[in-house]
Amino acid sequence: xxxxxxxxxxxxxxxxxxxxxxxxxxxxxxxxxxxxxxxxxxxxxxxxxxxxxxxxxxxxxxxxxxxxxxxxxxxxxxxxxxxxxxxxxxxxxxxxxxxxxxxxxxxxxxxxxxxxxxxxxxxxxxxxxxxxxxxxxxxxxxxxxxxxxxxxxxxxxxxxxxxxxxxxxxxxxxxxxxxxxxxxxxxxxxxxxxxxxxxxxxxxxxxxxxxxxxxxxxxxxxxxxxxxxxxxxxxxxxxxxxxxxxxxxxxxxxxxxxxxxxxxxxxxxxxxxxxxxxxxxxxxxxxxxxxxxxxxxxxxxxxxxxxxxxxxxxxxxxxxxxxxxxxxxxxxxxxxxxxxxxxxxxxxxxxxxxxxxxxxxxxxxxxxxxx
Amino acid sequence: xxxxxxxxxxxxxxxxxxxxxxxxxxxxxxxxxxxxxxxxxxxxxxxxxxxxxxxxxxxxxxxxxxxxxxxxxxxxxxxxxxxxxxxxxxxxxxxxxxxxxxxxxxxxxxxxxxxxxxxxxxxxxxxxxxxxxxxxxxxxxxxxxxxxxxxxxxxxxxxxxxxxxxxxxxxxxxxxxxxxxxxxxxxxxxxxxxxxxxxxxxxxxxxxxxxxxxxxxxxxxxxxxxxxxxxxxxxxxxxxxxxxxxxxxxxxxxxxxxxxxxxxxxxxxxxxxxxxxxxxxxxxxxxxxxxxxxxxxxxxxxxxxxxxxxxxxxxxxxxxxxxxxxxxxx
Numbered sequence: 001x002x003x004x005x006x007x008x009x010x011x012x013x014x015x016x017x018x019x020x021x022x023x024x025x026x027x028x029x030x031x032x033x034x035x036x037x038x039x040x041x042x043x044x045x046x047x048x049x050x051x052x053x054x055x056x057x058x059x060x061x062x063x064x065x066x067x068x069x070x071x072x073x074x075x076x077x078x079x080x081x082x083x084x085x086x087x088x089x090x091x092x093x094x095x096x097x098x099x100x101x102x103x104x105x106x107x108x109x110x111x112x113x114x115x116x117x118x119x120x121x122x123x124x125x126x127x128x129x130x131x132x133x134x135x136x137x138x139x140x141x142x143x144x145x146x147x148x149x150x151x152x153x154x155x156x157x158x159x160x161x162x163x164x165x166x167x168x169x170x171x172x173x174x175x176x177x178x179x180x181x182x183x184x185x186x187x188x189x190x191x192x193x194x195x196x197x198x199x200x201x202x203x204x205x206x207x208x209x210x211x212x213x214x215x216x217x218x219x220x221x222x223x224x225x226x227x228x229x230x231x232x233x234x235x236x237x238x239x240x241x242x243x244x245x246x247x248x249x250x251x252x253x254x255x256x257x258x259x260x261x262x263x264x265x266x267x268x269x270x271x272x273x274x275x276x277x278x279x280x281x282x283x284x285x286x287x288x289x290x291x292x293x294x295x296x297x298x299x300x301x302x303x304x305x306x307x308x309x310x311x312x313x314x315x316x317x318x319x320x321x322x323x324x325x326x327x328x329x330x331x332x333x334x335x336x337x338x339x340x341x342x343x344x345x346x347x348x349x350x351x352x353x354x355x356x357x358x359x360x361x362x363x364x365x366x367x368x369x370x371x
Numbered sequence: 372x373x374x375x376x377x378x379x380x381x382x383x384x385x386x387x388x389x390x391x392x393x394x395x396x397x398x399x400x401x402x403x404x405x406x407x408x409x410x411x412x413x414x415x416x417x418x419x420x421x422x423x424x425x426x427x428x429x430x431x432x433x434x435x436x437x438x439x440x441x442x443x444x445x446x447x448x449x450x451x452x453x454x455x456x457x458x459x460x461x462x463x464x465x466x467x468x469x470x471x472x473x474x475x476x477x478x479x480x481x482x483x484x485x486x487x488x489x490x491x492x493x494x495x496x497x498x499x500x501x502x503x504x505x506x507x508x509x510x511x512x513x514x515x516x517x518x519x520x521x522x523x524x525x526x527x528x529x530x531x532x533x534x535x536x537x538x539x540x541x542x543x544x545x546x547x548x549x550x551x552x553x554x555x556x557x558x559x560x561x562x563x564x565x566x567x568x569x570x571x572x573x574x575x576x577x578x579x580x581x582x583x584x585x586x587x588x589x590x591x592x593x594x595x596x597x598x599x600x601x602x603x604x605x606x607x608x609x610x611x612x613x614x615x616x617x618x619x620x621x622x623x624x625x626x627x628x629x630x631x632x633x634x635x636x637x638x639x640x641x642x643x644x645x646x647x648x649x650x651x652x653x654x655x656x657x658x659x660x661x662x663x664x665x666x667x668x669x670x671x672x673x674x675x676x677x678x679x680x681x682x683x684x685x686x687x688x689x690x691x692x693x694x695x696x697x698x699x700x701x
Contacts, residue, residue: 061499109479167679170415170479171620175672178613186665303487310480343498345608348491355484356466363474 042361043311043318043354047325050354054346061342068336075335076328082335084218088288090327091226092281096305097312097319098226098233099277105237105314106270107250112158112173113278114302115180116151120279121286122184123150125293128209129192129202136208143209143283144225151279152272154180159271163264169271177302185295192293201294211287222284229277234316246270278302304348307355326351380524386644387528392602394633394640395539396421396594396611400618401625401632402546403460403590408622409550410583411563412471413693415482418615419489420463420588421595426493428456428596429606430500432508449511452600453535453593460592461585463489468584472577475695486615494608510604511535535597542590547629559583563689566696576696591615617675624678626687635678642670 055065076086096113103110110116124147131139158176161167189200197203211221237243249266281301290297308326312318326347333347400417407414414420435448463485470481511533520530550556561569562579570576598614599606617639625631646667 057495109483111483161676161680165680167676168623171616171623171679172676174613174616175620175676178672179669182665182669186663190663303483306483307487310484343495345491345494345498348487349495350491352484352488352491356470356481356488359470359476359481359484360474363470363476 038362038365039313042358042365043313043322045361046311046354046357049357050350053353054350057346057349058342063340063342068340068342071339072329072332072336074332075339076332082331086324086327086331087219087223089330090323091223092285092299092301093305093308093326094320094323095222095226095229095281095284096278096301097308097323098229098316099274100306100309101233101312101314101316101319102237102246103270103274104309105250106246106266108159108267108270108274109170110155110158110173110271110274111170111306112155112176112302113274113305114298114300115173115177116154116275116278117282117285117299117302118177118180118184118297119154119282120147120149120151121282121297122180122187122293123147123279124283125202125205125286126192128205128287129293132206132209134208136212139208140211140221143287144280147280147283148276149279151282152276154279155271155275156268159268162271163267181295181298184293184297188293188295194292199294202292204292205287209287210291211284220284220288222288225280225284230316230320237316242269278305281305300348304351307351310355311358382648384524384527386648387641388531389644389647390637390641391528392532392536392640393643394636395536396598396602397614397618397621397639398539398633398636399542399594399597400591400615401621401636402542402629403587403594404618404622405587405625405627405629405632406546406550406559406590407584407587408692409563409627409689410559410580411566411689411691411694411696412468412580412584413478413482414464414467414471414485414584414587415479415619416463416467416485416489416615417482417588417591417618418611418613419486420460420591421598421611421615421618422489422493422609423459423463424456424592424595425599425610426497426595426606427459427592428452429506429508429599430496431455432600433500433506436508449508449600452508453596456592456596456600457589458592460588460590460595463592464585464588467588468581471695472580472584475697478693478695490609497606497608506605508600508604511601533601535601539597543629543633550629555579555582560689562696563691566691570696570698576698580696591618594618613672617671620675620679623688624675627689638674638678639671642674646670 051069055069058065058068075082077083096117100110100113124143127143127146128139131142134142154176155173158167158169158172161172162169185200188202192202194201194203213220214224235243237247245261246266246269248261249263250270278301282297285299285301286293286297289299304326308322309319311325312320312322329347329350330344333342333344336342336346337344400421404414404417429452431454432448432452435451466488467481467485470476471478513531514534514537516526516530516537520526522530548556550559558569558574558579559582561572562574562576562583566576569579594614595611599610603610618636621632621635621639624635646664649662649664649667
């Protein structure tokens with residue numbers, strides 16, 4: 001997180017770099033407290049603070065927080081069925097979180113995961129709708145590829161706007177979110193609507209277009225795909241020259257430029273990669289959960305994936321842990337809702353508080369070293 | 372011939388009138404963000420601030436109208452609800468200020484997280500208060516300005532609104548005056564341009580940034596409350612529909628100037644109004660050539676991107692925008 005600690009600039013190439021460097025501290029000063037301690041400690045402390053504030057919200061609602069949290073824990077991990085649900089929820093969080101990890105390491109603020117998710121679902125879903133007669137061995141890879149391409153293209157649009165015209169990717173990716181959702185909403189009640197159907201949704205995908213379950217369980221291929229990207233992202237960022245280049249661009253543009261790195265290409269790659277993973281997530285979710293195209297295929301992963309990446313310290317292993325924690329909160333909150341009537345959106349509030357606490361802890365640790 | 376002309380006129384008048392009204396929450400949020408960013412703090416959490424304002428305002432109005440205080444609160448309920456919206460905005464702003472000014476955390480990340488927090492909390496509070504989703508509040512009566520509202524066309528468009536429209540218009544002037552004609556405004560701008568120099572000349576950088584951030588989020592919270600209390604008179608999850616984000620974009624479009632912010636927000640309001648109207652029209656004549664309403668709903672978002680295409684570059688941005696101030700580091 002140290003690279004993110006003092007990153008004020010929304011748009012690179014703005015000429016602010018020199019003065020920014022003056023502000024940032026020398027590396028040896030920065031690491032007086034063992035960074036590993038801050039790295040691991042801050043998320044744990046953040047989780048505790050988040051759960052305490054969640055307890056406060058439960059008390060305000062006039063309920064017993066211990067009881068509510070017990071029902072959450074049971075709902076998330078209480079049996080093999082619950083653990084399956086938690087895993088299925090963690091997979092999309094992990095996949096989007098890994099994409100954002102690469103983007104944020106490059107200091108590309110892709111906030112458009114939601115739109116990229118929809119475009120991946122749309123393109124992949126269209127393959128499923130147009131070629132239902134294909135055998136699964138051809139259909140599924142084609143769908144996965146289309147999902148990747150859909151998300152990647154939507155992200156690439158924002159990357160081009162940034163590189164060519166200096167449009168802040170924060171704003172463009174966000175606006176593209178709304179546009180993508182509306183596009184899918186229109187298509188699934190218009191041209192792609194189920195023939196003869198009344199609901200604003202496409203026909204259901206054929207059996208061959210659904211990712212198969214593993215070993216006869218509900219845990220599907222998507223979970224494996226997500227796990228596959230964990231070592232891949234690690235290798236990408238810390239073993240390959242490409243990863244070194246991305247992190248160099250993310251830490252200090254000026255240094256990267258002097259060293260002959262192409263900043264624009266790095267921005268484009270990071271954006272496209274994170275978009276591809278968001279698109280893939282969208283395809284996996286429509287293929288397994290929704291099994292058709294409609295306006296309401298969101299799982300909110302475009303935003304919660306950002307928090308997962310941050311809580312996971314922009315490290316693949318951390319992102320795995322953070323995705324399971326977030327998934328447990330989501331699934332647990334659902335069962336808490338059923339049992340006690342407390343709104344399940346409590347999970348979202350807790351998650352945001354957790355990340356805010358981590359931000360504060362990090363900043364405090366930095367501040368302590370600065371003075 | 373005559374009839375179609377009258378129809379067109381009335382259509383246009385209604386369109387512009389609605390556009391002005393729909394611009395109000397966005398204008399308030401953009402004005403707030405301009406103050407905040409002029410002091411050097413980039414608050415991307417505006418969407419979360421607005422949705423908290425909208426839920427706080429709505430719940431306050433609902434309880435004042437339907438709770439035990441119903442008879443006493445009555446008339447003033449909408450005003451108190453707007454105040455509640457402002458206060459909830461300040462509460463959210465405090466989180467942002469502590470993180471970005473005191474702790475010097477990354478402002479982009481803090482802002483984005485603040486949005487998620489706002490969405491989660493707003494939905495939590497609303498669902499906890501209502502099990503059904505049909506709650507409505509009575510809003511605010513229109514207040515035609517005497518004499519002026521009788522002017523043909525102009526009177527109808529400009530002087531026949533609810534009070535929040537006039538207040539917002541005054542706010543544009545007030546924020547301009549604050550920023551460019553008062554000592555406090557000078558301090559805000561100097562802190563946003565060169566905090567070290569400002570500090571040398573005796574300005575408390577932290578204090579100025581706190582006040583600018585809180586004032587900014589108070590206005591954004593007010594904008595959110597106007598949306599649910601006065602205009603839509605209901606609350607839904609995600610009801611702000613990206614207005615907070617559009618406001619952040621409009622600040623760049625407006626080059627950090629209140630006057631241009633008004634222009635940008637009015638354009639947004641007109642696109643929004645057009646979208647509503649054509650949606651209604653195309654439902655009447657569901658024939659060939661009817662524009663799918665989804666494409667009209669896209670208008671404001673596409674316009675925002677187009678606007679940034681021609682207004683990008685940071686030449687006008689406060690020099691210290693988004694950069695935490697470390698005493699003595701320069």
